Amino acid sequence: MAKDILHELRDINSLKSRRNNVVLIFLCFVVGIFSGIIVGSYTLILKKMTIFREFFTTNLGFPKIIIGITVFILLGLAIQFMLSKYPLISGSGIPQVSGLLTKKVKFKWLGELITKFVGGILAIGAGMSMGREGPSVHLGALVGSGIKKLARRSEAEEKYLVTCGASAGISSTFNAPLAGVIFSLEEIHKFFSPLLLICVMVASGTSNFVSRMILGSHTSFQYNFILPKDIPYYVIALVTVVFCIVITITGRAFSYFLLLIQKYYRKINLNNYVKMSIFMVIAYIVAVFFSDITGGGHELIEEMFGKNVMLKTIIVILILKFFYTMLCYATSAPGGIFLPMLVIGALTGKVYGEVLNHYFSIPNEIIVHFMLLGMAAYFTAVVRAPITGITLILEMTGNFSYLYMLIVVCTITYIFTELLKMEPIYERLYLNMFQKQILEENEENEKIQKHVKRLEILEKWWKNKKFGIGVRPDVKDKIVTLLIPVGANSEFDNKLVKDLKLPENLLIVSVRKSGKDTIARGDTPIQSGNQLVIITDYETARKYAGELRERGMKIIE
Template sequence: MSLNSLDYLIKNKNIKLYFLSGIIGVLTGLIVVAYRFSLSTMTNLRIDIFSKIANGNMNLLLITIFSFIGIAIILDRLIHRHPMIRGSGLPQVRGILLMKFEYNWFKELIYKFVGGVLSVGSGLSLGRGGPSIQLGSQIAYGVRKTFKTKNINEKFLISSGVSAGLSASFNSPLSGIIFTIEELHRYLTPVLLICISLASLSAEVIVRIFLGKKTLFNFQTIIPIDIGLFKNVFFISIFAILVGVLGVVFTTNLLKFQKYYSNLKFSSLVKSLGIFAISIFVGIYFLDIQGVGYQLILKTGYESFSFKVMGILLVGKLLFTILSNAPGFPGGLFIPSLVLGALAGTLFGMTLDKILGLDNYFQQYFMVLGMASFITAVMRIPLTANVLLLEMTGSFEFLPGLILVTIMTYIFTDILNIPSLSSIQYDNLEKNKGIQRKELSKKTTIFTSPIMTGSWLDGMEVYKVKWPYDSLLIKIQRNNNDIIPKGSTKILSGDIL
C-alpha cells in the first residue's frame, strides 16, 4: 500500500465510523454476555427457591417475600428517577435516533443493567431482548461522546449499538441487522449497512467466545409436506388470522391495563408491591409461566401436555405478561412474545392432530410458526421474525411456512389498522415530562436521505416541495453522479438527497 493510499484511509471519515462500529459491537457483546449470565444465574436460583417453597419450605418463603419487597423498592425508585430506563427501551432508542431525547448514558447503562437483572431475574414475565438493544444504544452513545464524533454520525453509531444488542441477545447477527433496518430506519445506505453489520458480527464473535455457538432451539421437526400444498397453505392462513387476533387482543389489553394501572389511586410503590405479590403467587402455583419463558418453549417442544394444560399456560402467560409490563420495569417483550406464539402454535397443532387423527404431527411445526407470527402481530416486523426464527432454530426447512405465516399475519393486522406496540409506546413516552430532551445544535449539519419507491417525493419537482424551515437541498446523488438541483429538477426513487 502506498503512502498516499494510507493517508487517504486515515483521513477518510467513514473509516473512523467503521472502526467505532466494531468497538461498539465488542463492548456491547461483553455487556450483554454479562447481562445474560446474570439473568441465567438469578433465574436458576429463583426456580430452585420456588420449587422448594412449593414443597413446603416456609423459611424460604419469608426470605423471598422480604427480598421481593426490597427489589420492588429499588425498581420503583429507579424508573421514577430515570424514566429513560423504563420498559423495553425501544421507544427510548427511537427517540434518540429522532434526536428528541438524550441519554445520561453511563448512569442509565448501569441502572438499565441492574434494573433488568432484578425485574427479569426475579420472575416477572419480561424479556432480555429490548434491554439488550438499549444497552447497545447506550454504549454507542458513550462511544460517540468519548470520541467526539460529529452529530451526523450519531445515528450510524446508535444503529450499530442496536444491531449489536439484538445480535448478542439471541446469537442472531443477521436478525440484528434486519431489525435495525426494518424497525428503526426503513431504508438502507451502504454506510449504514457496513456499520450495523460490523457491530452485529463483532458482538456475535464475543458471544461465541464466552457462550458458545449453539442455536437456542434444536427441534427435530417433521415438516408437513405430504398433506398437500393447498391444505398446508389453508391451515397456515387460518392460523395466521387466529394469531393476529390474539396479538391484537394482547396489545390492546396491555395498553389498556397500563393506563388503568397508572390511574390507580395508590402510590407507585404500593402498586409495585402488588405486582410482586402476584409474582410470588404465580411462582408457587404456576412456576412455568413465571419469568422470561425460554424454558417453557423448550418444555413445549420436547414434552407432552394435555390440551387443557396448554390452554391454561397460554391464558396464564398472556395475563401475567400484561401485569408484568404495567409498572414499566426494565424488560422487553421479545421472548414473552415468542412464548405466547409457541403456546398458541402448539394448541393449533394439537387441534389439527386431533381433527386429522395424527400423532404430534403439527405441534412443533406450528409452534415455530407461531413464534414468528405473534412477533409480527405485536411488533409488525415480519422480516426480522423470519430471520430470527431461522437463526434460533438453525433450520431453513421452516422458511416457506415462516414467510407465508408472517405475510398473512402482517396483512391481517394491517387491515385492522393496528400500529406496532413500540410506536404506540413511543407516542406515550413523548408525553412524559421527566424525559431529558435533546437540545439541537445551531451549527450547520449535512445529512443524506434516500428516496424510496412509493415515496410522496418520487416524481415531484424540487420547487413544489415544502422543505423544512432553514434547510437547503445542496445536491442529488443519482446513479453515482452528483446533480446540482434546480427548481425544475425532478426527484426520483433511488435518489439520495
C-alpha cells in the first residue's frame, strides 16, 4: 500500500514537471517571436541609418559641416544620458547576459530594452565601428527576462528564457538559427540538457522565421565561394598553418588592445559627457574621410570579396578598422565587437592572400579563400568558440563545401590559442565588468598555487584514516576520484559546499570552473557549469556515482 502511494506521488510530480516543461517550451516560442520582431526591426533600421549618416558626411559645405558636427555631438549626449540611466546597456551586452545567468546582476528589462535598442541605433548609425550582433543577443535576453516577469515564472526558468533570447538574437541578426543555438550553449550557458536544447532550438528557429519576414531570406554573404583546385595539397597545408599562426597573433593583439584602450579611456579625467562629445567629433571626421571603416563593416567585406584593391590600401584599412573599433568600444556606447571581429579576420585573410598571390605566384582564388577562413579563425582566436565560428560562417555563406577547411583552420587556431594560454574576450570583459563581485573568487584562485599539494595530503590522510598506516588496501578499496558536473537548476546549483548533503566517506576537494580548480571550503559557491572533484574509496564510488550525477544534473522545481 505504501509503495502504491509512493508511486502515485511520483507520477503526480512527474506530470507536474512535464506540464511545466511544456509551458516553458511555449514561453520560449513566445520569446522567439518577440525577439525576431525586435532584432529584425533593429537590423533593418540600422541599414537605413547609413542614408542618415551619408547625408551629413557627403557633398559638404561649411554650414553642413557645422550642422553635421552638432548633430553628431547631440547623438553622443543622448547616448551618454541613456548610459547614465541604465549602465548595463553599455558595450555588446554579452557579458551582461553572462552576469545575469551567474546572478551577478538583475535586468530592468523594459527600460534597458528600449534604451539598448535606441542607443545602439544612434551609436552604430553615427558610424561607430561596432556590431549589431552583441546588442541583438542582449535584446533577445532582455525579452526573455521580460517574459519571465510577465508570466511570473521562477528564477530557474529565467535562465532558460534568457538563454533562448540570446540564441534568438544571433539567429535573427545573422539569419543563422543553428549558429544561434550553438553560441548560446557554447559561449553563454556553457551547459546543455535535452530540455535546454529543445527550448533554444524552438526560440532560435522561431526568431529566424519571424526575422526573415522583415529582412528577407537571403544569406548574409552573396558570393560564389569555390575551394582552390589547382594548388598542390602540400602548399595549401603549409600556407594554412602559417595563416593560423598569423590569425592567432593578431587575435591576441585584438584582445590586448581592446582591454588596454578601454582601461586608459576610463582614466581620462573628464566629465563623461565631455568625453563623449569629443569622441563624436572624431567620429564625424572618420565618417567624412574614412567612411569604409565606419559601422559594423558588413558592406566592407562584401566589397572586398569581389574588388581588386591595392595591398597598401587594404593594410591601411585593416589598421584603421582595428584601432577605431578599440576606441569606439572604449566609450561604452551600446554596440558590440562581434561583426568587427569578422571584418578584421576577413581583412587579415585578404592581406595574406594578396601577399601569396603577388609574391609567391599562388592563383588569386586564394584571396577569397583566406578571407572566408579568416573570419572563422579570427572568431576562434578571440572568442575561443570554434564550433560557433564554423557554424556561423557556413550559415552566413550558405556554402557547406568549406566545412572541412573551416574545421581544420579553427582547430589549428584553437590549439595555438591553448599554447599561448589566451583567454576568451567575453570572459575577460565579464571579469572587468563584475570585478567587485568576483574579487573574492579571484583571491581564492591566487591561493591555489600555494596549496597545490593539498590533494595529495588529503589522499594520504584518507588512506591512513580508512586502513591504518602500513596496511595495504584491497583493490576494491582503492582511493578514486569522481568528477560530478553541476547542471542548471539542479540540486547542487547555486549552493555552498557546506549545504550539500552527501553520503558518508565522500570528500569534496575542489570545485572546477572553466578548467581551473578552487580548493573546496564550506563557503565555496557552486554554480551550473562547475564540476565537483570528490575523492572516496572504490566501493563508495561504485555505490553513489550514479546517484551523484543524477543529483548534479536533474532539474528541480
